[in-house]
Amino acid sequence: MAFTVGEVLRRARDALRDADIDGAALDARLLVAASLAIDPSRLPLESDRAVSDADLARAMALIDRRARREPVGRILGTREFWGLSFRLSPETLEPRPDTETLIEAVLSWLDAAGRRHDRLSIADIGTGSGAILVALLSECPQALGIGTDLSQAALQTARDNAARAGVGDRALFARMDHGDALGGGLDLVLSNPPYIRHDDLAGLAPEVRWFDPRLALDGGPDGLRSYRHIAATVGATLRPGGMVMVEVGADQAGDVEEIFRATGFEFAFRRRDLGGHDRVVAMQHHVV
Ligand SMILES: C[S@@+](CC[C@H](N)C(=O)[O-])C[C@H]1O[C@@H](n2cnc3c(N)ncnc32)[C@H](O)[C@@H]1O
Secondary structure (H helix, E strand, C coil): CCEEHHHHHHHHHHHHHHCCCCCHHHHHHHHHHHHCCCCHHHCHHHCCCEECHHHHHHHHHHHHHHHCCCCHHHHHCEEEECCEEEECCCCCCCCCHHHHHHHHHHHHHHHHCCCCCCCCEEEEECCCCCHHHHHHHHHCCCCEEEEEECCHHHHHHHHHHHHHCCCHHHEEEEECCCCCCCCCCEEEEEECCCCECHHHHHHCCHHHHCCCCHHHHECCCCCCHHHHHHHHHHHHHEEEEEEEEEECCCCCHHHHHHHHHCCCCEEEEEEECCCCCEEEEEEECCCC
């Protein structure tokens, strides 16, 4: 007897609930829709449609991966960020909604200064999937950008994502330690560096611990290693008055500001995420 779409959906949702997956109903919808090649918004309309045994097996294979804690984005191979679709690879972090706070911060700062349409030069240190740089280039039509990473595989994924978003002709991706080989004259340096304290890695949810790359997470003993490196080296790459904006962990804003102040930057502003945590710290290079 053939199952209907509605029955497959219920079965999928129940399997994820039994596996204690948060957001079981939403994840079931996304995975069943993808395996049946239906837009998720159309699932209720297709509820009575019969599903072949092969489609049922494909849907339940995806549900089984999610039950074993693989995130939906990893299973589908793409993740949405700032309204754009980003391909993922094992070497890239899944971009997070919190990181959209950094995009909002940059755009409000540019808009307040009337600079969104300027020919800006932007660097994104630790670019991963390219999410930050690609989102900004899509919003700033004249800007040019460079994304850096230690992982060659991540850089290749970022290049693909820039091309997919139609900004590949304004983006370069280069392997280096943080921003160490960047040239000078940048207007804006952005980073969402690895900032988890080393000892906290073991307590992360399996979705993160097992599936996000360690290089993208481990911020050293106090989680601040990358901020120190960037603060010590990035001044030489910025124009006078240029800005560094970094994403920070929920309790790191004060420490990160101190690190940048100690290398001659001035505090510009903080920005909170939707959960009310200070998520972005903006520091300005010496104004002349
Ligand atoms: C938290 S992830 C951020 C990825 C992406 N920017 C985002 O926001 O989704 C940190 C990134 O920094 C990269 N990374 C780690 N150590 C680095 C280093 N020493 N130099 C350059 N990139 C590094 C990782 O490979 C990873 O892609």
